[in-house]
Each structure stands twice: as structure tokens, then as C-alpha cells.
Amino acid sequence: MPTVSSEELAAAAGVNSAKLRKDFSYLGSYGTRGVGYDVEYLVYQISRELGLTQDWPVVIVGIGNLGAALANYGGFASRGFRVAALIDADPAMAGKPVAGMPVQHTDDLERIISDNGVSIGVIATPAGAAQQVCDRLVAAGVTSILNFAPTVLTVPDGVDVRKVDLSIELQILAFHEQRKAGEESAADAADGTATPAVAKDHRKGPDGDVPAVMPA
Amino acid sequence: MPTVSSEELAAAAGVNSAKLRKDFSYLGSYGTRGVGYDVEYLVYQISRELGLTQDWPVVIVGIGNLGAALANYGGFASRGFRVAALIDADPAMAGKPVAGMPVQHTDDLERIISDNGVSIGVIATPAGAAQQVCDRLVAAGVTSILNFAPTVLTVPDGVDVRKVDLSIELQILAFHEQRKAGEESAADAADGTATPAVAKDHRKGPDGDVPAVMPA
DNA sequence: ATGTCTTTGTGAACGCGTGCACAAAGATGG
């Protein structure tokens, strides 16, 4: 039986082994002391807990440059997501095939959501249309939204929204870039006072620190 | 002189006003007690600290579905990013105009980076090509990379990488979605304890192995 | 069986970010 120890996994992932064990312990006691974790069983348990064993139908609304790219992207299917429908407001797009399936008109949005039991929606419309598209999705039964439009969406309790803001990703890089440039000559004079988060760490983690406020 | 109080800003941003003030204090004492912050001056200070006053040239490598969408996206320019060049390995694409500029061949990658003083690169190639593209970018002088390919990139110290993984965004939504579904019947008694989200109580249940977390 | 050796699972300590509460600063009016 192929096994791995928390120590090996932690080293591979670059994290603390105690934390890894504690995290695993929240899923249950799936390890064997003195041996480690049964790889296959562990993978199954984590997959199940993360919802990867289920098949989630999603709709993409707004089939422009970005929406079409998403529709064509094969990486979703391999993670358990199935593109159930592509929806656009442009009558000229209706029926046109994108990624092997016909684009449908927003008039049918509610029916599409309902017929396919969709609970996850992706918004790739212009910012101006995002909120109203969001409202219709929510009214139709969608309870999770991935938003690419550069707008803050307002949703009722119980609905999750995740916003992908590519400009902010670049801004974060630019911020560190600027810091690198400054360090060369800044010599970091004396100081010594208790200063803050923004300073030192270049974290590798997915989310770095993201400020709360910023104008357009 | 138009001003805002930390209280107003905090309310607008949905955060705590004390935290907001403390964050601002790291930039310096730009507020006036009894009055608030001079809007224009504050915006300037934050913009400067974030590097938004600079103009950053970026290159996009891999002009496929996603790369083309990014090239066409107008949201970058408004945040101080200028697409300096589009690069692809496909000879058929060379010279072809995308977003109003000709696609250039990877053969010229090093020269393009150098000529334009580019320090930020975007990778939108297939996963298989990402690491070698990354290596060339870094060797040519790029020190910040935004990676869309589903691969972990290895880079030398001093180089920042941010990975955008859209599948993970969907997985996070699906995870919460799954949880919502389970709660309906899970007799979730208002918790209150300081346990991690996944926690609850999973100690080996009646049948020994399957944790009580998610009935599915 | 009993002992040894490995690795888990977790109580307790630690560190850090967040929020509270308030003194000080400065504006404004009398």
C-alpha cells in the first residue's frame, strides 16, 4: 500500500508538517501512526471534501473575447465543471457555435438555469451589464458567481461572489517591482521603528496582501 | 478643499475605520485631525505608493484565445499598464494584427524585452511551454510574471510570480456550494466555537470511517 | 508478548493582524 508521511508532503508543498497534519485532521483520522497516509484513500477523501467528485454545471454569460476564451478552455472539464450553456444578449450571436455549442439568448436565461439545475454562473459581460445579469442569475436560482467584470456586485445573503480582477494582479506585481527598484538605492536608512506589513515579506502564496480601497 | 473622513471611507469599503486609519498611517500622516483626509492628496499618495503613477510596459506571450482577449482588454491601460508587445511561437501568427498591433515571433523575445525595458510579462501559452517561456523571459530581464498556464513555475530569487488559476476559483465556489447544500439537513447549531471552517465534528462516527461533515 | 522505532494527532505557546478606546491635534466659534 503506497503511503506518504506528513513530513514528505509538507516538504513537497513547502509548508509546515504540523500544520499539514492538523489540516488533515479536520477531515478525520485517515493516517496510520508510524506509517503515514494511504495515498489513494487520502486523495479520495480530499477530493470528496473539496467537492471534486461532483459534476457542476455552469453557465457563462457574455460570450465576447473573454467569454469565448473561457468557453474554449478545456481545463474546467478536468476539474469537474461542465459548461452547460453559453448566453449572450447580442441577437447576432444567438445560435452561433462557440466551443462546439450554440450561443443562447439572454431571453432564455431563466429557463436555461432551471432546466440544467445550474447553481454556478460566470459573468463576462461589460461592467455596465454585470449587475443586472447578476440579479437575473440570482433570481433564477444561481447561488455562486464568478465575476470578471470590473464592478462590485451586490447580492443577497447566501450568494457567493468571487471577483477576478486581472488589473489588480498586475498592480500587485508592479507594486513589488517598484519596491525592488527602490531598494537598490534606498539603503533602508536606520528607521528601526515598528513598521508594518507592507514592508518586508514577498510571499509566494496565492493571495498576497490586498489593500481594501482604491479608485479607478 | 474636498475631504473624506476615515469613517466615510471605511463605510464605503465595508471595512473597519480604525484599520483603515492604521493602514494609512503607514504611508505617513496625511490626515488633518478634526477634518479628515484631503481627497486629492490622499489619492496621489496611495497611487504613488502602489506604483500607479508609473507607466509599466508589459508583454503578453501566447496569443491564443486567452492571450488575444487580454490584448484586447482596455482595462489595463487605465491602470497604468501598456501592452508593449504580443509574442507567439506560431509562425502563422507573426505579423498578424491583434488588438491593433502586430504579433511578433518568439525568436525576437529577448530583443523585444530589452528594447522596451519590460519588467512584467504575462504568460498565456499552453502549460507545456510555460516554464521555458518563463526561463527566457527571466533571462531577458523580466522580474515579474503573471502566469495563466496551469503549471507551477520555478524562478530564481528576486522574481515574482503570480498565478491565476480560474479552475481554482470555480472550485472554491463549488466547495461553498456543496456546503450550502449540506447545511439544509445538517442541523447546524450556530457554532460559535473557534474551529476552522471545515471542522465541525468528524470524529469517527458510528460506522467508523466516513466523516459526518458532508452527507452529500 | 514485549520492546523499539516511526509518525500521527493535538494541547499549549507564540506571533500577528484586527478592532477598541482614547489622548492629542487641530479646526471652528464665541
Next chain:
DNA sequence: CCATCTTTGTGCACGCGTTCACAAAGACAT
């Protein structure tokens, strides 16, 4: 010039996530 009122800047405490450290569980050999 003093009183009052508003809002900043920050010391301090609290809570949460991370890490340490170790007892106990189990495998494996004798």
C-alpha cells in the same frame, strides 16, 4: 485666547492561525 467639537493616530488587548513539542498509537522485529 479659550472652549468645544471633530477626527486622527496609536497603545493595548483580543482572537485566530501557525508552530512547537510530545504522548500515544500502531507497525514491525525479536
